[in-house]
Amino acid sequence: MSEEQRLDRLTSILKRRGFILPSFEIYGGVSGLIDYGPVGARIKRKVTDCWINHWLNQGDIVEIDSPTITPEQVLVASGHVGEFNDLMTECMNCNSTYRADHLVVNIHEEPETINALEMNELLKSELIICSNCQENKWSPVKPMNLMFKTGIGAMKEQRVAYMRPETAQGMFMLFPSLYRHFRQKLPFGAIQIGRGYRNEISPRQGMIRLREFNMAELEYFIDPDNPPSEDLSISNSLINLIPDPESGFDLEYNITFEKAFDIGLIKHPTVASTLMKTWDFLVKIGIDTRKIRFRQHVLNEMAHYASDCWDCEIFGEYGWIECVGIANRTCHDLESHENESGSKSLRAWRSFDEPRVENKTVISPKTSVIGPTFKQEAGLVIAALEAIEVDNDWPKKIELSNGNIVTITSEMIEIREIEATLSGEWFTPHVIEPAFGIDRIIWHLLDHSYDEIERSGESYTIMKLNDRVSPIDAIILPLFEKDGMDVIAMKITNKANSISGVRVEIDTSKSIGRRYARADEIGVPWTITIDHISKEDNTVTIRRRDDQVQIRATIEDMLHNLADKTIENMFLEYQS
């Protein structure tokens, strides 16, 4: 079997056996959209369930679910509307396409703020030449919208909206509710699994770059002055870490998370524990530990909201692919939403250890004088007085917010010493976010599990998925579909499926060897065979997929272990 063709063989088996297929194929298909077939959808369900439990088990994290249709304002505040509407231009000589803001970066301070008309003018500058052909004949710029735009409302006056490019905004929208739910104590987090949408220019590489994809994100809200940390010494795995090349560290490390944090490679304690939990999850579902690495973003690669960022990359047929992004989004999102919406409920309260007593000198307006003097402008006068510095230089002229200048005399005010007791303060929480690309993770899970072996001169395929993520728990096989074996098999199937959390299927067609082969191909870890002896003594054979070892057990024991997910323990004397 040639290694070069492995990707083709894997892709075709995924299609043939109902894991992953192109969407809308009878209409020609749409690039960047895929279907999970009957086998793939089961695996996806198992992976996402496992992910949800992984985080919920932490105790201070809850699950939420929010709409994919998102009003424009939300995405203006988050920065996506600006970021996702880049202007593109084309070289009229050689047809190369560029982002216009990248071209003018040397002649303009803030390229991202330029509008289309300005940009067309700037591109006429002789300084801007095509790096491909050295000409400077640029087409008029066109916006490249990476978000799917839609409108809320069926008739006129639609409110502009977009399909969400990430699930995270849902968690930020629910911050006030989460804050109450957790009885106003940080840290806490919210997770969400759902679809995200990006209208990619050119989706490529099978299911790696999709236009509609499954994301799983955690927003973990923390007090930046008191960031929670976990005991990193519980993990002694050596982790492949690639620091930012400009950070002054070596190019690559293989060290524990604890060590990486101690030497300052991972700077933030909560980021460090998030990296560790990300690693734990990937290992739990069966990603090959040798094919995981964490790469620190260089400063200018970081997203507009992030202050510290690591990618978790997994190696597969397409090379190293970013599958999880771990970012310290700081207070960016909550603060932006506070500014955009005017909401005051996006903050948390931090009590001081000791109440702070502050003595202040303030200008206290005498409203009994100011009122009759300034009449309807009195309110503006009081507001203006609050903003000026305290001194004893009266009378003085001050400017009101409506532009009028008024004279304030010492009779209108009183200079007073006041004592204020502050028991705490409001602040905007920081957010640590791991964002998992579920489709990319499932791709690599299948890639790492796909095993091609040779058996009696023929190639043989085993999908070595572990119990946690296998599409079904077991397949029930009557050796013959007669003599009562079919009846026993049906009984076992019904009984097993009535156990909560257990899913089995029955397969009666073709020879027993072929049925084993089919089960191996879709990654079923156990096959249960009913033969003539089963009728005599209620025993069946259990076959272990990965080494074809068989044991004999009673139906009762088998069902018991299936329910407890402990079939493996029945093979203890056959350790391979």
Added chain:
RNA sequence: GCGCCUGUGGUGAAGGGGUUAUCACCUGAGGUUUCCAACCUCAUGUCCUGGGUUCAAAUCCCAGCGGGCGCACCA
């Protein structure tokens, strides 16, 4: 978006301006004491879509759609 290559049953391939398009595997029905893709009989095909050239197009040409690679893009 641009350039090059490409599209034939579920999968993998062969062929190719002219009756009914070929093969293997898979799948379905039946048979066979059938424990690792055994065997026997039978069954199952929009040659990606649209337009053009032609007496005749799955085949040649053009466009679209899909796939691969390169450039650009991937906040």
